[in-house]
Amino acid sequence: MIYEGIRHKCGYNDCYCLNDDELRICLHANRSVSNAVLMCEDPYIGGISEAWAWDGKPVAMSVSLELSHEIIFSATVRPVYKRLQYYFRITFDDGTEKCLLEDGLHDPSFVNRRDLALNFYKFGWMNESDIMKPPRWAADTVWYQIFPDRFSRESDGRDDKFEDWDNISVRNHKCRYGGNIKGVLKRLPYLASLGITGIYFTPIFLSQTSHRYDTTDYELVDPDFGTNEEFAALVRKAHDLGIRIMIDAVFNHSGKDFFAWQDVVRNGKSSPYFNWYYIRSADFTKQGNTMDGRYYSFAFVSEMPKLNTNNPEVRNYLTAVCRKWLREFNIDGIRFDVGNEISHSFIRHLSTELKREKPDLFLLGEIWTDASPYLEGGEYDSVMNYPFLHAVGNFFRDSALTADDFRHMVSYCYSLYREQVNEVLFNLLDSHDVSRLMSRAGSCDTFMQQLVILMTMPGTPCIYYGTEIALEGTGDPDNRRPMPWKDIDSGKFREITAKIAQLIAIRKEPGFSSSVPLNWENSAGNRILHYSRGESRRHHVCINAGTDDIALPLEGDVLFRHGYEERILKKGGAVIMRISQ
DSSP: OOOTTOBOOSSTTTEEESSSSOEEEEEEEOTTEEEEEEEEEOTTTTOSSTTSOOOOEEEEOEEEEEOSSOEEEEEEEOOTTSOEEEEEEEEETTSOEEEEETTEEEOGGGGGOSSSOOOOEEEOOOOGGGSOOOOGGGGGOOEEEEOHHHHOOOOOSOGGGSOOTTOOOOOSTTOOOOOOHHHHHHHHHHHHHHTOOEEEEOOOEEESSSSOOSEEEEEEEOTTTOOHHHHHHHHHHHHHTTOEEEEEEOOSBOOTTSHHHHHHHHHGGGSTTGGGBOBOOTTTTSSSOSTTOSBOBSTTOTTSBBBOTTSHHHHHHHHHHHHHHHHHHOOSEEEETTTTSSOHHHHHHHHHHHHHHOTTOEEEEOOSSOOGGGOSSSSOSEEEEHHHHHHHHHHHHOTTOOHHHHHHHHHHHHHSSOHHHHTTOEEESOOTTSOOHHHHHOSHHHHHHHHHHHHHSSSEEEEETTGGGTOOOOSTTGGGOOOOHHHHHTTTTHHHHHHHHHHHHHHTSGGGOTTSOEEEOOOSSTTEEEEEETTTTOEEEEEEOSSSOEEOOOOEEEEEEEEEETTEEEEEEEEEEEEOO
16 A cells, blocks of 8 residues: 555645535545545534534545546535535555545544544535636637638738738748738638637737737727727627637737837836836846846747736726727637736736626636646636647657556646536647647648547637648748638638538537546557547547557447448547447
């Protein structure tokens, strides 16, 4: 038996409210633990004096997730009086029993000692305002990310100002292709035909670059993209088609031409906006990157000075900006760039203020690693699930990884957060910040297999514009090529877009809802992925990432096939089935 790695922390993601009535309790253990029982009861069931005896009632726990070096037991309970005291009875594979309390592992007899203080775990109260409640609609959304300058351009008499749309050799961040609101409006029916129900726009506001992450004016849609009125009309049309809209908030830093930074450059410490930034040297206006520490910026990019979101003036200004967006555009969500470098106090304030105005507003943080500190309730509703992108990508890039390795890597992604967060996790396989999926996959088979995973795992999937046609592109700025509408309109990509639309339709089936459990089935080989969804395990996904074709004994309705014929799943193949009861 091994004691190391057995742990639990009341609150956080180990003991939390699923809803108004249920508590989810998780225990982290090592592989020498064979069984765990939650011993729980109201803390005052026997009285309030320390002399009164207390012991919990047993609740069986089951293994909910298995990681490479850890297993997680879990149980869901319904405390009658909205509070709970508890500990764990743990059985090891050699039959030894221990009890886990807040201060560590003890022999079972220790729990019966009335002469000693016993440090039981205690969840004080199931306060409604503390429950993590992401907007329900987000869990059912299939997102599509649009990089405005490169998605679609409708002529507005200024074509000579922009790059040739058919020239995909993007040179730098200042190249503008002139994608605009009129172009997006024209293509809304195309997105609706794919089954898209949410659009995430990277920044749309006035800036000096094509990516627009160096904001000049947070209240003015970039004229190259269109007008505020045109964007409001776009949102209305999207809503008519059942498509939600999320825009990008660049609040970690501003652009160098933002009015506050320009005032600081002109007036130095005399500027009323001096403390809006982190300026540490008198010669902060000199040229070059900021590695010398003269002021803080995004990374070391001097054109993106970091805003002090701890400053009440900055907080109030940016809150007013968001209110304007809600009232003027009626957007449904806000994505926060560099979301883990913005102060918690600001995000809490912003969430409170904005959800008072629009209760079902979706707040998404761009955080590439474990983001649990921002997902305890009252801040972000979800984060971009880059650990998922890495887990899926690594499995297909490294042929030494097995199906068990994949299961452990994906389980890690879902172990980070509460169940209600997992339902709205923003799953993605590419974006404007990484090489395109087709370029990383290296083959059409691997490309399609990864998209099958994206559409059948818990969470809310996002397709980067052009991924539905297997658009290629390596690192920035090559991953931001203009959309080849001439080829799309000619029908060149009809077959692959039909497959993507088919996968999106499957994702919308109740069997693949985000709230439906994910079950790992026995694998037919080292690199054969096989999982099912739902308590009844009717919906199955099988992916052959091995080197040989395999026979698949499943029977049922084939919902999607790629390299699957007559019960043979070819190498590079994927199949989604609804099996007979």
